[in-house]
Amino acid sequence: MNSFILILILSITLSVCFGQISPAIMCFNDPSIIAIGSTCNSTGDSCILNSYCSGSPTGTCTKSLLKGDTCTSNNQCSPYQCVGSICGNNHFSIAGQGCQSDSDCWASPIPGQEALLTCSSNVCSLIANKQCQSPSDCKFNENCVTKSGVNSCVATSGINGACTNRYDCNVNLVCSYQFDNSTSKTCQTPWSKKLNEKCDNSVDAQRIPFFYDCDIGSNLYCGSQGKCVTNTPSGSCSQCSNTTACKGYSDSCICNNNNIPKNTINADKVGICVPEVFIDSACKSTFGDLIQCCANNSCPMNQQLLFNQGSCAFKNCNQYVCKMSNCFRATGAYNMLNLAQTACGSTYSLPKDYTKDCPFQLPKQTDKPNDSSSMIPSIFFAIFFVVTMIILS
Ligand SMILES: *[C@@H]1O[C@H](CO)[C@@H](O)[C@H](O)[C@H]1NC(C)=O
Ligand SMILES: *[C@@H]1O[C@H](CO)[C@@H](O)[C@H](O)[C@H]1NC(C)=O
Ligand SMILES: *[C@@H]1O[C@H](CO)[C@@H](O)[C@H](O)[C@H]1NC(C)=O
Ligand SMILES: *[C@@H]1O[C@H](CO)[C@@H](O)[C@H](O)[C@H]1NC(C)=O
Numbered sequence: 001m002n003s004f005i006l007i008l009i010l011s012i013t014l015s016v017c018f019g020q021i022s023p024a025i026m027c028f029n030d031p032s033i034i035a036i037g038s039t040c041n042s043t044g045d046s047c048i049l050n051s052y053c054s055g056s057p058t059g060t061c062t063k064s065l066l067k068g069d070t071c072t073s074n075n076q077c078s079p080y081q082c083v084g085s086i087c088g089n090n091h092f093s094i095a096g097q098g099c100q101s102d103s104d105c106w107a108s109p110i111p112g113q114e115a116l117l118t119c120s121s122n123v124c125s126l127i128a129n130k131q132c133q134s135p136s137d138c139k140f141n142e143n144c145v146t147k148s149g150v151n152s153c154v155a156t157s158g159i160n161g162a163c164t165n166r167y168d169c170n171v172n173l174v175c176s177y178q179f180d181n182s183t184s185k186t187c188q189t190p191w192s193k194k195l196n197e198k199c200d201n202s203v204d205a206q207r208i209p210f211f212y213d214c215d216i217g218s219n220l221y222c223g224s225q226g227k228c229v230t231n232t233p234s235g236s237c238s239q240c241s242n243t244t245a246c247k248g249y250s251d252s253c254i255c256n257n258n259n260i261p262k263n264t265i266n267a268d269k270v271g272i273c274v275p276e277v278f279i280d281s282a283c284k285s286t287f288g289d290l291i292q293c294c295a296n297n298s299c300p301m302n303q304q305l306l307f308n309q310g311s312c313a314f315k316n317c318n319q320y321v322c323k324m325s326n327c328f329r330a331t332g333a334y335n336m337l338n339l340a341q342t343a344c345g346s347t348y349s350l351p352k353d354y355t356k357d358c359p360f361q362l363p364k365q366t367d368k369p370n371d372s373s374s375m376i377p378s379i380f381f382a383i384f385f386v387v388t389m390i391i392l393s
Contacts, residue, residue, distance in 0.1 A: 026242040027255040027271025034061045049338050052078035079339035092310030093124045094300050096139035106136040109304055135167045140298045143167040157187045172295040176200045176213035191215045191284060193228045201226050210287040217284035221249045234273035237358035246273035259360040270361040274354045276329050283327035290320035307340045322347040
C-alpha cells in the first residue's frame with residue numbers, strides 16, 4: 001500500500017530528472033511485468049507472480065521457491081523472505097506480540113537500520129538500552145515519542161485526546177481538528193469532516209490512503225487550504241503531459257502505450273490521468289470494517305504488516321485486507337502486489353490497464369521538447385492540411 005506514496009515520489013523524481021531533458025512531456029510507465037524465462041531488468045521490470053529476477057542489472061525471470069523450501073537469499077523466496085534458510089514470513093509481530101525467534105519481530109524495512117526488537121520468552125520486546133524508532137517498536141496503541149532528545153513508548157490517546165499525528169491516537173482514530181475554530185489537533189473519528197470543514201492536510205508517509213478526516217464516502221478529501229473539498233477526477237482517457245495537469249485527487253499521469261511501439265521513450269508519448277486511490281462509499285465501508293476489525297483484535301495498522309500472512313491484521317482481518325484491492329490502482333512496487341496476491345489469492349484483483357481503451361495519441365506539436373526526434377505530428381498535420389484543402393477547394 002506504499003505504492004501510492006512510491007508512485008508520488010517516483011513521479012516527482014522523474015519530473016525533476018526529466019525536467020532537464022524535456023520539460024513539456026512527462027508521463028510515466030508502470031513496471032513491465034515479465035514472464036518466467038524472459039529477460040528482466042532488476043530495476044525497471046517486475047517478474048510475474050511466483051517468480052523473481054535472477055541476475056543484476058539484467059537477468060531472467062525465474063520461478064520462486066515455495067514457502068517452506070530451503071533457500072540462500074531473500075530474492076529466491078519472493079514474495080516471501082529467506083528466514084533461517086527456509087522461505088517464509090518474518091518481521092510480523094510488533095512489541096508485545098508473540099514470537100518464536102527474533103526474525104518474527106518487527107524490523108524496519110529500510111536497509112541498514114538495525115533491528116530493535118528481540119524475541120524474549122516468546123514475546124517481542126525492545127532490546128535493553130535501545131530506544132524505539134517507530135510505533136512498531138512499541139506495543140499496540142503506543143507511539144514512539146521523542147522528549148528531550150530521548151525516544152520512548154507512550155500510550156496513544158482516545159477520542160478528543162491531544163495529538164500531533166495519527167500515531168498519537170488509538171488505532172481507529174485520526175488526528176484532526178474537532179471544530180473549525182480548533183487551533184490544535186485531537187484524536188477524532190475518521191471521515192467525520194464535511195464539505196468546507198477544517199481538516200488536517202499534513203503529509204504522512206505511512207498514512208494508509210483513506211485514513212482521513214474528510215468524508216471519503218461523500219467524495220471529499222483534504223485540500224491544500226486545509227478544508228474538505230470535493231474530488232473532481234479527470235474523465236477517463238483525459239490527456240496529460242504531467243501529473244499536475246490532472247485534476248482528480250491522487251491522479252497520476254500514466255503513459256498511454258496503446259499502439260505505441262515498445263521502444264518509444266516516455267518523452268515521446270502522451271499520458272492519461274489515472275487515479276491511484278478511489279474514494280467512494282464502497283471503499284469507505286471496506287476500510288471502516290478493516291479499521292474496526294483491527295481495533296477489535298488489537299492489531300496495529302501498519303502498511304508493511306497488512307499483507308504479511310504472519311501478522312495480526314492479516315490473520316484476523318484478511319477478508320477486509322484483501323478487499324482493499326478494489327480501492328487502489330495498486331502497482332509500482334510490484335513485489336508488494338505479488339505479496340498481496342500470494343496472501344489473498346484470487347480475491348486480490350490486479351490493476352487494470354487503463355490505457356487499453358484510450359485512443360492512440362501522439363504528443364501535440366506545442367508540447368514537444370525542442371528537438372526533431374519525431375516528425376510524425378508534422379506529417380499528420382501535413383496530411384490533415386492537405387485533406388482539408390482538398391475538401392475546401
Ligand atoms: C533497466 O531499466 C531502467 C528503467 O527502465 C533503465 O534506465 C536501465 O537502463 C535498464 N538497465 C538495463 C541494464 O537494461
Ligand atoms: C468552537 O465551535 C464549537 C462548535 O461550533 C462551539 O461549541 C465552541 O463554543 C466554539 N469555541 C470557541 C472558543 O469559539
Ligand atoms: C504540466 O502541464 C500543464 C498543463 O499542460 C502545463 O501548464 C505545465 O507547464 C506543466 N508543468 C511542467 C512542469 O511541465
Ligand atoms: C467489532 O466488534 C464489535 C463488538 O464486539 C462487533 O459488533 C463488530 O461486528 C466487530 N467488527 C468487526 C469488523 O470485526
